[in-house]
Amino acid sequence: MSDVLQLTRDLIARASVTPEDLGCQALISERLQRAGFRCEHLRYGEVDNLWAVHGEDGPTLVLLGHTDVVPSGPREAWASDPFVPEIRDGVLYGRGAADMKGSVAAFVVALERFVAAHPGHAGRVALLLTSDEEGDAIDGVRRVADTFRARGERLDWCVTGEPSSTAKLGDLLRVGRRGTLSATLNVIGVQGHVAYPDKARNPIHQAMPALSELAARRWDEGYETFPPTSFQISNVHAGTGANNVIPGELQVLFNLRYNPSWNAEALERECEQVLRAHGLEYEIRWFRGGEPFYTPEGPLRAAAREVLAKFSGAAPAESTGGGTSDARFIAPLGAQCIEIGPVNASIHKVDEHVSVADLEALPDLYLALIERLLVQAS
Numbered sequence: 001m002s003d004v005l006q007l008t009r010d011l012i013a014r015a016s017v018t019p020e021d022l023g024c025q026a027l028i029s030e031r032l033q034r035a036g037f038r039c040e041h042l043r044y045g046e047v048d049n050l051w052a053v054h055g056e057d058g059p060t061l062v063l064l065g066h067t068d069v070v071p072s073g074p075r076e077a078w079a080s081d082p083f084v085p086e087i088r089d090g091v092l093y094g095r096g097a098a099d100m101k102g103s104v105a106a107f108v109v110a111l112e113r114f115v116a117a118h119p120g121h122a123g124r125v126a127l128l129l130t131s132d133e134e135g136d137a138i139d140g141v142r143r144v145a146d147t148f149r150a151r152g153e154r155l156d157w158c159v160t161g162e163p164s165s166t167a168k169l170g171d172l173l174r175v176g177r178r179g180t181l182s183a184t185l186n187v188i189g190v191q192g193h194v195a196y197p198d199k200a201r202n203p204i205h206q207a208m209p210a211l212s213e214l215a216a217r218r219w220d221e222g223y224e225t226f227p228p229t230s231f232q233i234s235n236v237h238a239g240t241g242a243n244n245v246i247p248g249e250l251q252v253l254f255n256l257r258y259n260p261s262w263n264a265e266a267l268e269r270e271c272e273q274v275l276r277a278h279g280l281e282y283e284i285r286w287f288r289g290g291e292p293f294y295t296p297e298g299p300l301r302a303a304a305r306e307v308l309a310k311f312s313g314a315a316p317a318e319s320t321g322g323g324t325s326d327a328r329f330i331a332p333l334g335a336q337c338i339e340i341g342p343v344n345a346s347i348h349k350v351d352e353h354v355s356v357a358d359l360e361a362l363p364d365l366y367l368a369l370i371e372r373l374l375v376q377a378s
């Protein structure tokens, strides 16, 4: 059995449902230490983070991943136990096979091979792992990034192993992600009898024009390959259940997915300006989920495109779609960020899987990329 397949199986067998790590990082740091990496365990709250680095100075390439997985759901829904890795017809099944214990194992194997072949390589090569990507994402890479900022850690390039391929390994190169900003808005009115509206203040009537304006607004025309920023209302609650009572309060939840023409602060300001312009009395709680990032054309993107084209036989699609990833916390440190990983068709689903052939190709793919950046470029 190949090294990467064995390691992926060992990781799947540890049922590390977020924010648990269950020894995944210990297993990995043991191996990397043996290969000459300096390993640092950064535990914050319930969350394990591992920082392993090789090399002294110069440009730093970080491979970024997570050892936690989403819950499996009912065991009966799976064809085999989600935490007992099983191969059927050339496909490895298990929770985390694609998201993203396969990529993490491939990172480790690629790093071991890289430092064995190039002990005096240029720059630094590093692995950053967290056990809090699928959960709250507070004590994971977000906190590690704060630590790095405080100690002046310099990161130049970051490759996240999130499953990003669409139909075939290497057919997609993620070069950015949108930002996400959520809010809980309470519009305050005055409760009263529907027959005496002059003695009440209807928060629904007051909020509707403001919400329509926000929902209909064209925020921008998109940015590079990003779609236009979108504002979506996800929940609206008001009313006592009786049809003769004007409610005293309206609660609205909404979210913005935004491209790099905006940041959270500017969006909050714009939204509140609309609320005030409509004369609303309100309270609002914002949750900043992560700023967008975008890696324009440059050495990292060019190297990745060439490596992927070689592996999949065609130039990859270069995309900024999808949800968010931990790269959102690394990009603000000044690093260029991209994402390359296996096919994502089964992630978070029952019978999550990865093709064994793809899994076994991944270490070569990551190794080729590391070499392009830290050997040929030097």
Ligand SMILES: [Zn+2]
Binding pocket: 066, 099, 100, 133, 162, 163
């Ligand atoms: Zn993931």
